[in-house]
Amino acid sequence: MEIGLAVGGAFISSALNVLFDRLAPQGELLKMFQKRKNDVRHLKKLKLTLCGLQVVLTDAENKQASNQFVSQWLNELRDAVDSAENLIEQVNYEVLRLKVEGRHRNLAETSNQQVSDLNLCWSDEFFLNIKEKLEDTIETLKDLQEQIGLLGLKVHFGSIKQETRTPSTCLVDESDIFGLHKEKKDMIDRLLSEDASGGNLTVVPIVGIGGAGKTTLAKVVYNDEKVKNHFGLKAWYCVSEPYDGLRITKGLLQGIGSFDSKDDGNLNQLQVQLKESLKGKKFLVVLDDVWNDDYSEWDNLRNVIWEVRSL
Template structure:
């Protein structure tokens, strides 16, 4: 089932590719040139848009609902057929373009690009579009029965909140990244900012959190900053909740304050003239007003204070940063192999046959 769920989760991205082909100039030109019924292509676009409007909700519900999972599988099949048909039309457009550019084009090249659409049959293409529209109609009629809602926003999957703890012996290939960010953290003048916000950006699972954990626990950081705090923010950007986590972390006490203003006033007093390092892990928020509310008490810290923000989103990084973002790259093959061996065999040396691979 996991493979099915992953496959369906990619459908929304694939649908954008199909829209791109529908909107393409080549497809539009060949529709006019071959005198195909343009309303069929427009109806196809509208039907696919209707499917897209409920796709986010369907992709969330498929995990627990077998009927929704089947519905998505049927939708995926018809979208793939529509894509194949658009590819055939594109192939015909390319053939016509090459024939028009050069009458001396070799027959071998023409035969190659014409396969499998050597004879472009207008009625056959229109018939295929009508069949796809009929199937889409049938699929879309089922969305209300399945309780699929329009306009549901896709949220990142929830995961267990991260902590600052890390097993350093199990981390490979990040020394250069660690040292590069440490250089930024230990400099009191980064870009002329009193308090620097350094985003670590990269795709999910690449190691942003692990890198931040390594830095957070380094001896250099412990000796350089008077105050440290770690907060896993995730997709639910809660200004009050994150402020409370930071306050409780630096005071080592439970906080019963329920008013944001009082809480931030108390945090401000703790930060005045203190050099701090905060790590905000897994940030998704793109609302600058919310970000500005969160960081308002941070401004009272001492010059040289730093905030590390880990995120998958360049948009988030550009919103929060006041220095250049640090883009985390994938590890080398050798380091990936060492990591695999560590997880697969622990402290036991793998046999020669495994090492030879």
Template sequence: MEIGLAVGGAFLSSASNVLFDRLTLKECLDNAENLIEEVNYKTLRLKEKLEDSIETLEVLEKKIGRLRFQKHFGPSKEETIRPSTSLVDEFDILGRHNEIEGLVDRLLFEDANLTVVPIFGMGSVGKTTLGRAVYNDEKVKNHFDLEVWFGVSEPYDPFRITKGLLQVIGIFDRKVGNNLNQLQVKLKENLKGKKFLIILDDV
């Protein structure tokens, strides 16, 4: 009887150890899988951040190259007046999609009836580029009844700006002449009841 109990106890002890070893092994495997998934996720995130950083650096490098070229071979500010156009170069907006989306959201979801969204910054930081990207965004085009792009430049001239906006819209009347008040009244009448976006570049 004692021998039987001893043998039985040894058997139960052996079986218990096997079961414990299996449970421990399963936990180790689960932990290893979780660790691998976490490492893979962090590696993917790091790769995305590195790609974004490399893309931004490449854009900056090419822009610096352009500025150096303009400095040595381009005309001076006094010699030329920079043209303003709404056409956007896809190369110029690489790495700036978050800024563009932020501006688009402000234009589309602003509660006020009349909203002014300024784009601040020093010269050559890409304010015009952001404006062009927003102007040509499909969601913006579908949201507004009318879009107008106009380059202001210096010196600031309200008459020239108002007249230019009317010409771009296609409603300028030569009979009005040089009367600024009449021009502004005409512009207001033609914009009334419409969802419109007017971008004034180089203010």
């Protein structure tokens, strides 16, 4: 139940705070819509609707354990917020792609010039795709907002929690993916290559600025049928900050279904479990949202996986 409470309230509140930041004037989604005056209203409507939902989150979090309808409402809200985040991630990824490819004039000029030029680069297909999904997301959020009174949720203006980062999961809606097909193919080809299939340990990093689509790409690859069929074991874990070897090892064991709760607080025993669970198998481990680059802290986990490669 503690996990449910965290996901239901605190994580959504954190995700909403991220959304508000990305809907700021400097956000790429707003820049894309600014050139289409008739459509800017969608973003205003989205922000107003999110504000109306955010102020009842604390009350919903307190009531979800005793009210299944509130719990279901929170789950639906989380899905809708995830959809909104995914849209913004797609836009940010497209911005990065356009900058890299230099599709409009010379994007190596000043940052202000880049912003002006990039507004002219959006294809109608991409914009209409984003607009349609944005309208659907707003409609879903408004439906949830209309249920606030029926659920008896009360407004709490001063109690919005300031959490860290929203943990990711491996779940992805393929219909939300746009413009990642080449990257997906390249990544899958690399994972299924002969080098990766042998006794060698293959590490495939996905790096980039925040919101560039790294997590989305990892999700699409992780859920691909060829990848599922190739690897005997798969585990996804959102690392975030701060680094915690015990938490990460436990999460990976839970991901592959080998967690033994009796060793819950013993890092050494958990890593022995992980080693035994992976031994002799083809496995794919995804560590998402990695910020800590102090390699000494990763040594224990790395050594466990490194030893397995030759067993």
